[in-house]
Amino acid sequence: MTESPSKQSNWTAIEALADRCVMCGLCLPHCPTYRVHRKESESPRGRIALARALAGEQLGDRESALEPLDHCLGCLNCEGVCPAQVHYGDLISRTRQQLSAPTRSSRWSRWVRRLSGSPVAIALGSLAYRWWSAIGRPTAPLPRALARLAAGLPRPVAQQPSVVNAPRWLFSGCASSAIDQPVREAAAKLLS
Structure with a gap:
């Protein structure tokens, strides 16, 4: 080519x-x-x-x-x-x-790329993900291969006691409130 x-x-x-x-x-x-x-x-x-x-x-x-x-x-x-x-x-x-120059991509990847830049689409996707997570089936809508990957994720471990009482800061980023608010809240709780 x-x-x-x-x-x-x-x-x-x-x-x-x-x-x-x-x-x-x-x-x-x-x-x-x-x-x-x-x-x-x-x-x-x-x-x-x-x-x-x-x-x-x-x-x-x-x-x-x-x-x-x-x-x-x-x-x-x-x-x-x-x-x-x-x-x-x-x-x-x-x-x-x-x-990183764009190459010819499938319709699906162009659609995903277009939606990933839309705040409304991100908010709706986040809402759908939270809903699926709340009913205890976070991997249900995912294809089997992704579900197997999710099953292999490490399990949460017990909280380690803090050795130093130094100030802690959490950088939440620009999209964490829309993408993964529960994780951000858990991280803030862990740091407090």
Whole structure:
């Protein structure tokens, strides 16, 4: 399948940005994810190599590139120490954008994507989920495969006594009141 000219030009720009890297490794000690994982793929140099391979269509499995690219914190410590002045932030954002570009999807996934952005649909879905949960059958409307997954979820454990009486904060997010209010209330109760 050939890509559109705009996608090709984006990959060309990514390849040009990646080609500036001389693979010296001066960025490695400044990358927080590399310091934690000590894996080349978790370093700026490794991510640049992944972007170059993706742009040159040398990487058969694009999925394998997603995890290291997603782990990048975007702190750009690497840009400040790079002797070749690689525009790493631009390279990573362009690569992520290319990988997340919408592909041809089924009607079902387009419908779900459209509804997931609707506050009314989220509220109605949340109400339906709470109703099913209240009658004790939270997995009843789900397909069998999802019901098996839900059955494998860990069971709640006893509450651990608090060691330190430090202030606690709960970030509820922008959608928790619509999506999972009982979980938010339980978390607040647990923290109080």
